[in-house]
Amino acid sequence: MDDFILRALLAGLALVLIAGPLGVFILWRRMAYFGDALSHSAILGVALGFLLSININLGILITSISMAVLLILSQRKKQLGSDTMLGILSHSALSLGLIVMSFVEGRVDLNALLFGDILSVSWQDLWIIAVGVILVLGVLAFIWKPLLSLTVHEELARVEGVNVALVSALYTLLIAILVAISMKIIGALLVTSLLVIPAATARQFSSTPERMALLSVVVGVIAVMLGLWASYLWDTPAGPSIVVASSSLFLISQLVRIS
Amino acid sequence: MHDVSLELQAGKILTVIGPNGAGKSTLIRVLLGLQKPDSGEVWLKSSLRIGYVPQKIAINKLMPLTVERFVALAKYQNNDDIAKSLAETGITHLNQQAIQSLSGGEFQRVLLARALLQKPQLLILDEPAQGVDVIGQAELYEKISALKDKHGFGVLMISHDLHLVMQNTDQVLCLNQHICCSGQPDDVSSHPEYLRLFGDLPAEGLAVYTHQHDHCHDLQGNVVTGSCRHPEHSNNHNETNEHG
Numbered sequence: 495m496d497d498f499i500l501r502a503l504l505a506g507l508a509l510v511l512i513a514g515p516l517g518v519f520i521l522w523r524r525m526a527y528f529g530d531a532l533s534h535s536a537i538l539g540v541a542l543g544f545l546l547s548i549n550i551n552l553g554i555l556i557t558s559i560s561m562a563v564l565l566i567l568s569q570r571k572k573q574l575g576s577d578t579m580l581g582i583l584s585h586s587a588l589s590l591g592l593i594v595m596s597f598v599e600g601r602v603d604l605n606a607l608l609f610g611d612i613l614s615v616s617w618q619d620l621w622i623i624a625v626g627v628i629l630v631l632g633v634l635a636f637i638w639k640p641l642l643s644l645t646v647h648e649e650l651a652r653v654e655g656v657n658v659a660l661v662s663a664l665y666t667l668l669i670a671i672l673v674a675i676s677m678k679i680i681g682a683l684l685v686t687s688l689l690v691i692p693a694a695t696a697r698q699f700s701s702t703p704e705r706m707a708l709l710s711v712v713v714g715v716i717a718v719m720l721g722l723w724a725s726y727l728w729d730t731p732a733g734p735s736i737v738v739a740s741s742s743l744f745l746i747s748q749l750v751r752i753s
Numbered sequence: 754m755h756d757v758s759l760e761l762q763a764g765k766i767l768t769v770i771g772p773n774g775a776g777k778s779t780l781i782r783v784l785l786g787l788q789k790p791d792s793g794e795v796w797l798k799s800s801l802r803i804g805y806v807p808q809k810i811a812i813n814k815l816m817p818l819t820v821e822r823f824v825a826l827a828k829y830q831n832n833d834d835i836a837k838s839l840a841e842t843g844i845t846h847l848n849q850q851a852i853q854s855l856s857g858g859e860f861q862r863v864l865l866a867r868a869l870l871q872k873p874q875l876l877i878l879d880e881p882a883q884g885v886d887v888i889g890q891a892e893l894y895e896k897i898s899a900l901k902d903k904h905g906f907g908v909l910m911i912s913h914d915l916h917l918v919m920q921n922t923d924q925v926l927c928l929n930q931h932i933c934c935s936g937q938p939d940d941v942s943s944h945p946e947y948l949r950l951f952g953d954l955p956a957e958g959l960a961v962y963t964h965q966h967d968h969c970h971d972l973q974g975n976v977v978t979g980s981c982r983h984p985e986h987s988n989n990h991n992e993t994n995e996h997g
Binding site: 521522523524639642643645646647649650651652653654655656694697700701702703705706 | 785786787803805807810812813815816817818819822823826827828867871
């Protein structure tokens, strides 16, 4: 096996390892568009990273977190529906990112930013990904129970003493880290699919929240392997192939349910 | 809402009634610390343990969650306490069921079980009978009353169902932006402010159909013959499903 395929495989597996357990909460909390908004704003982060010559991962984290703060503040006002606010902020951030990016063009491959370039992942990238994955899994394990409780019923959790603001903020931070990690692997436009599709596939085979998170990882692992294999075989773009593989698994799971 | 003050006692039930928009829910949200009052203060004993039963809630079907697991989400719990709590509220047989599959009455008992795990000194319920059929309502109020006697906690309850509530409550507080009247159930139901708010309407507009069955149904839907007062304590199950 070629070295770059191995690196791509490791990067993909690392990503679905955290996308599974973070993704089930995206489903339960109905936050798919929130995830989209964060990942779209990441383009702006990359652009700013180049422009201000700071670390790109840091740039992504800064814009994702600013985006999350903006969204949470705008939801508190409740003048417009939260889906409207998401639509406004998400696409504004994406467009702003693309405009800023035009000033640094020549140095970045826009296609790779939008859809990922998993085959170009370096060993150094993998180290950064590994650190991110361990950080995310560690924090998630720590906040798992209170996060579950506030997801089921926020007020009940608050009355029982859960620090709702802190736990929600930590969860959002974990999503931002995932977005930063996944830019190179799957790209800004496709990140949310790896959060949503494996989790949706796992739902009907799961009897507990933990089982659903674990099965999402399994579905993600299979999708990454199938997608990369297809990409190697037919020379299709790797990121989209992984997404199509996971939607195929979802489709099969739905057919299994019907029959 | 203005000029509202109230006193709660251990071992007593205080029921807050009032029309929609009267501020009933706001009152308990302020008490629970979920909402800040514009002015005024809430003083709670710092060690006061509160059990909270929220209004009927919908749980996302995408989350696989059994009754037992839902109850176990309570912050302070161990397996013995959970089993005890499920038994006390009469829902042990539901523990492996999906939380989304429950009826209104069953779900209220699950919420009650979770509140009990806080070992509350004060139990606050927001319209516990919403979405529960009439027979279930009477059973639920009786259950709350029995649990109160057993554990000795105080109960603060919001309710719409005037007559059912009056039977099981020690004190009634009639709220409409301010406290219209409060006192013993009998005093309140003859108070002019109460009559102005609710009139004789419930009594005149609704005919109470008094009738007697020679059997009852327990929570599992089985037919139970004999006394209907505490169906979950009855072991006298009749399997024939014959209706009297």
